[in-house]
Amino acid sequence: MGPYRILLDCGMADISPLAAGLDQELPADLVLCSHAHPDHARGLLALHQAFPQLPIYASEATTYLLPLNWTSIDPNKIPHFCQALPLRSPVEFADGLSCELYPAGHLPGATAIRLTYTTDRRSYTLLYTGDFFLSNSRLVEGLPLEALRGLEPEVLIIEGTYGTARHPHRRQQENQLAERISRALAAEQSVLLPVPALGLGQEILMLLRSHHQFTGRNIDIWVDGNVAVGCDAYLNLLPHLPTSVQNFSRHQPLFWDEKIRPRVRRLPPELRHSVGQSPCIVITDETADLSAYLDLDLSSWLILLPQRPSRFGTTPESVSWVELTRDRFPDAAKQFKTDIKTGRLTVETYLLAQHCDGPGTTQLIHNLRPQHVVFIHGNSTYLADLTGLDELQNRYHVHCPAAGTLVELPIGETFLHPAAPETNYEGELTELGTVVTITLPDAIAADPRWQAFADTGLVEARWQGEELVLRGLSQRELLADRSDRSLPADLACCGNCRHQRGQRCWNQSSPLFGFKVTPDGYCPVFEPAAGKDEAKK
The missing domain is CATH 3.40.50.10890 (Rossmann fold)
Known part of the structure; x- marks a missing residue:
């Protein structure tokens, strides 16, 4: 960006291509690591050993996890070469060049990296997602979409691991x-x-x-x-x-x-x-x-x-x-x-995915509204599938470069986004025995509202005059619905616990204290409700 050369991640087992043709010169001005998985970080130690003056940065959690890429080496002999950067706080590296990290989901410490280069005339912004995941998992909170919404970077470099595939919840x-x-x-x-x-x-x-x-x-x-x-x-x-x-x-x-x-x-x-x-x-x-x-x-x-x-x-x-x-x-x-x-x-x-599926990937793109979208990190066929989506081609400059290819990204002073794609969708209705199936084109999932509609995979249908209206059921509604279902009286679960009130746990000794719980949830300090206990007897 500008006069600066920035290396984003280094998952190469052999870094010799980076050092080819260099004498005393460094291969980059700085290195930013998105997270600690080997395909993004395994080459960092060799890079540091070859170029000890080259600054390398990552989130604090990533700096702790990096040594697991070199388990054959005594941890005490691995130098602390990676400098920790704070989350959600801009850091200026050099004149006009700054960086801000956002949690990306996927792995503890994983970050999306926002780079900004400022001149006297204007600022240029690039966002690199690394590996990202919008959904919360057991040990990692998902990428906070609201923090990035409307960022409008000139360039978005984004992973496309799963192409256009769609995953279950x-x-x-x-x-x-x-x-x-x-x-x-x-x-x-x-x-x-x-x-x-x-x-x-x-x-x-x-x-x-x-x-x-x-x-x-x-x-x-x-x-x-x-x-x-x-x-x-x-x-x-x-x-x-x-x-x-x-x-x-x-x-x-x-x-x-x-x-x-x-x-x-x-x-x-x-x-x-x-x-x-x-x-x-x-x-x-x-x-x-x-x-x-x-x-x-x-x-x-x-x-x-x-x-x-x-x-x-x-x-x-x-x-x-x-x-x-x-x-x-x-x-x-x-x-x-x-x-x-x-x-x-x-x-x-x-399947226990740690990357976004196709609808999640396009959802992030539509929320960011970049000028250029560059797809990386995935099977070439899947990346081509993403690149060929009409909903992206009609709104952004989309790129899917091969390795070693120089990509020119002309940046306009202003970029007018075309109108959103047509929102009327034609489908098919099939009756088979006692089952009625409504089939809609997959383009409907590109709408940012689809994620909320299809969150649980369940819908409610009702007549409104002569029209049939479909509505997605939220997790909140499902929790309320499941709370009314009968549970076996001898089942040690939240629905039969004396401390569950208003769908929340109120037992201060429980690891679930204060959290919303499902009726079939469980914790080690379960205590049966009085009525349930008597029923068992």
Whole structure:
């Protein structure tokens, strides 16, 4: 920007292309890291070692997590080369160049980076999203859309990991994963989940610790490898985690807990091969040798693999077999091919997204209203799908450059956004037996109002004269509706607890104190309501 060269993230395992042709010159004037995942940060240590004068910046939480990219090195020998920047507070790096970080969801410490270059005539603004997620997850609050609405940067550099794909609601994804794990345990299967060291594994642990299908169950959850190291790193980041998580941690351990069921334990190396003697859950590194855990003479196993964008459009069975044999675990596939065919070993995929889907991506773009949109970080086909959307082509200058391509971004003094796309949508109505299906074109999801309409995936239909009106049901309405449903009198849940009033928990000893709760929620200090207690007797 202007005379300044800025490097956004460095996920290269080999940084030699950055140093090619340089003598004493630095490859950039400064480096900004959006978050600590390897594909955005693994090259930073080598970059610092090659160019120690090059300033590198990130959020405070990211500086704590960065060493997990180099676990083969003694942490005490990794220099503190990354300088921490505050959130939501502009910082001036040089004359006319400033930066402001916004929480981006996705991972603790992940940020969207706003760069501003100011001249005597005007200011130029660029926003880089890094990896972002609009929805709240168990351990990270989503990107605050209201803080960025109407920002109107000249340039938006945005990830397009999932292309135009549409995901179920986050809670539905969690429930589907929890239900599949629960069914496997009920069938006397152990469950193995290979995950990255940071992010997904910790999210799954919190899901299992707090989901009503697992609370109080006599289950062991074993955590191994760098995932366990990542859990320790999260414990050092408690002040950076959501208030609800900090409140939870005041009443019971966030991860390591051998008293409250389900128990969460570190897996000692000597127990790896015998851990499946009774049904359990094992969470380990995605790069681990799976054969170290799978003794199929002791028990049958279910391997659950996180769904990647490239797997859309195929069945879970065929996808997981292809991945197991060709992509990630070829040795295990050869070793256990017979067990997979006989059913002693089952391999499936699940979706617990940490990136925005297509509607979320376009929603952010429409709220920011940039002049130029540059799509990066995704399968070329999916990025092309996003680039080709009429709703974007008609309103913005859209780019999808190949690696190593110089992109010219002419900036006008003013940029007139065309009117919003047509808001009347034609669809089809189909009657099949007792079911009526209304099909609408997917372009309707581009409207910023769609996110609120489709938040729960449920609608209410009513006649208004000769017209049928559809209305999306909000989470608030569902909570009110579910509160009226009858629950089994012997179920230890919020709906039967004496401290639940007005859909909130009022037990000061509970980690849920003061929060809105669902009737089927649970906490370890449950106390039955008087009437429910008598009913059980």
